[in-house]
Amino acid sequence: MRQEPVPTPLIHPARSRLSSPLGGLRRMASSGRLTEAAMIAPFLTFFLLFTILPVAAAIVLSLTDFDMIRMPRFIGFENYVRLFIEDDVYLIAVKNTLVFAMITGPLSYFACLVFAWLINELRPGIRSVMTLLFYAPSIAGNVFFIWIFIFSGDANGLVNSTLLRLGILQDAVKWLTDPRYSLAIIILVQLWLSLGVGFLSFIAGLQSIDPSLYEAGAIDGIRNRFQEFVKLTLPSMGPMLMFGAVMQIAVSFGVSNVCSALAGFPSTDYAAHTIVLHMQDYGTLRFEMGYASAIATLLFLTMLLLKRGISKILSRYAA
Amino acid sequence: MGILKQVFGARAGKRVSRSMGGDLGIFSLMIVVAAFMCLPFVYAIMQSLKPMEEIFIFPPRFFVRNPTFENFRMIGRFANSLWVPFSRYLSNSVVVTVTATLGQIVFCSMAAFVLSKGSLRGRKVLFSTIVAMLLFSYEVTAIPLYIVLSRMNLVDTHGALILPMFAAPLGLFLMKQYMETVPIAVIESARVDGAGPFLVYARIVMPTVKPAWLTLVILSFQAIWSREGLEFIYSEQLKVVPTLLRQISAGGIARVGIGAAAAVIMMIPPIVTFVVSQSRVIETMAHSGIK
Incomplete structure (x- = not known):
């Protein structure tokens, strides 16, 4: 009988330990990768659960009929067809949101830029006071609702009473519930709220521009501050x-709270109805989640496309 | 034109491209806009101090004549009519804001450290995903988030207001951008001394990026403090101050005084925190660019 040869290990014991899964972990630990993974895991978990999952779920559920109780039922693009063909209120909301975004978006953006620039011209002490004054509306909680009393529809409202006393108005105007005015007032309030994080970012950006750039510019024949702003400041920002x-796209398309607080929900003739409010209507009141998801998906897509467009324009002007 | 020199400061002849007319124009414009920005605040303070008869006086006056704190006391009584004391709304707000802000600082700063100084694969992909998500504000994702939260049985708990804030894209973004400015040499030398990633993060990077996490504290505090969370909270005893404020202001002119008083209470914490930390916030925002 032949003796069974003692099987020689193909791999050296020490090396085999290294290539085993546990060895991999150990190697990661020694290089700090395991700690790194542990440090990023909490953020990653919550990011996936509460940011990625909702967006992904909205896209998938937009193709279904889903009421939160029964299982979602696949219906293809029916929700989208319904949005554009049957839902007149949605089209009003789209129109309002676009009007709103096209006006407040660029205006707020330029307001942020121009006021950051002007504030930067001031002396440091006065600069901080002005920064606070301009930034305060966007951080002061829900204080915007005070505009309800300023534009209150009775003769006691600040605007009405002032205009009545000056003889400009004969009767009190229902600023917030009259569909002719409500969207304009909301735009005004949104402009008041608009100097937010982007504004701070611009102020900081202006302050970190190297002063020697301006000195060189002055030598090269920059004559006034507008020239300086366009030729030197903007390109370095x-x-x-x-x-x-x-930040501006995020705010302009997310508008909802200000509308519902000022003009009521639903507003008269849907004059202040926006896409997000329409989504909230179907999501939280009617529980038609598939339909609400379709609204969300279209909104995501619009915002992404707009960001791409703006990014292209900006990369051409300021490189 | 001494006042212009006071406002704009001496330029020591460096920036020649300035005209006095321009200075004057800028100054006047700033004053007008600043007045517009201030108006609602001053109006809120005035209304909050007015006694009932001054609020209903006709024609109405802008300024208060006999200031009283009656409206502030009335907030408590209004809240009692909803069977929940005002202190409960306030403590809910504090609990939600403090927990969410703390969680956000810890989660975002650790992840930002790994993304900016770590060696894990896929960091770039993850970061660009996070930057893309900056676009979707909380209003836009509220309904899809509601679906997820309700599957997790978190609707109508404070968890619905707190947990999604832990991984705020803006928080991570600002932290990571600021951490990029910490020189790699500092970190390498700590590694040579045998410090693991967590030690480097806690002992070296976090103290260096203090302006960044202070800014995050301010921004996250402000954002969460003013969030209503109407979609996520139904129970009156779990609601936060902004929700109460909306309920008060929905009552029309009869509640102008209380509404204004509640608004004044609401606006004090975020404004005070910003005043205290303004220079650090600006310092952090200097790194907020998206390339």
């Missing part, structure tokens, strides 16, 4: 301009 644009 490229990345900030993009950040400000992203």
Whole structure:
């Protein structure tokens, strides 16, 4: 009988330990990768659960009929067809949101830029006071609702009483519930609220520009501050301009709270109805989640496309 | 034109491209806009101090004549009519804001450290995903988020207001951008001394990026403090101050005084925190560019 040869290990014991899964972990630990993974895991978990999952779920559920109780039922693009063909209120909301975004978006953006620039011209002490005054509306909680009393529809409202006393108005105007005025007032209030994070980013960007750039510019024949702003300041703020644009798109398309607080929900003739409010209507009141998801998906898509467009324009002007 | 010199400061002849007319124009414009920005605040303070008869006086006056704190006391009584004391709304707001802000600082700063100084694969992809998500504000994702939260049985708990804030894209973004400015040499030398990633993060990077996490504290505090969370909270005893404020202001002119008083209470914490930390916030925002 032949003796069974003692099987020689193909791999050296020490090396085999290294290539086993546990060895991999150990190697990661020694290089700190395991700790790194543990440090990023909490953020990653919550980011996936509460940011990525909702967006992904909205896209998938937009193709279904889903009422939160029964299982979602696949219906293809029926929700989208319904949005554009049957839902007149949605089309009003789209129109309002676009009007709103096209006016407040660029206006707020330029307001942020121009006021950051002007504030930067001031002496440091006065600069901080002005920064606070301009930034305060966007941080002061829900204080915007005080505009309800300023534009109150009775003769006691600040605007009405002032205009009545000056003889400009004969009767009190229902600023917030009259569909002719409500969207304009909301735009005004949104402009008041608009100097937010993007504004701070611009101020910071302006302050970190090297002063020697301006000295060189003056030698090269920059004559006034507008020339200086266009030729020197803007090009060196490229990345900030993009950040400000992203923040502005986020605010302009997310508008909902201000509308419902000022003009009521639903507003008269849907004059202040926006896409987000329409989504909230179907989501939280009617529980038609598939339909609400379709609204969300279209909104995501619009915002992404707009960001791309703006990014292209900005990269051409400020590189 | 001494006042212009006071406002704009001496330029020591460096920036020649300035005209006095321009200075004057800028100054006047700033004053007008600043007045517009201030108006609602001053109006809120005035209304909050007016006794009932001054609020209903006709024609109405802008300024208060006999200031009283009656409206502030009335907030408590209004809240009692909803069977929940005002202190409960306030403590809910504090609990939600403090927990969410703390969680956000810890989660975002650790992840930002790994993304900016770590060696894990896929960091770039993850970061660009996060930057893309900056676009979707909380209003836009509220309904899809509601679906997720309700599957997790978190609707109508404070968890619905707190947990999604832990991984705020803006928080991570600002932290990571600021951490990029910490020189790699500092970190390498700590590694040579045998410090693991967590030690480097806690002992070296976090103290260096203090302006960044202070800014994050301010921004996150402001954002969460003013959030209503109407979609996520139904129970009156779990609601936060902004929700109460909306309920008060929905009552029309009869509640102008209380509404204004509640608004004044609401606006004090975020404004005070910003005043205290303004220079650090600006310092952090200097790194907020998206390339």
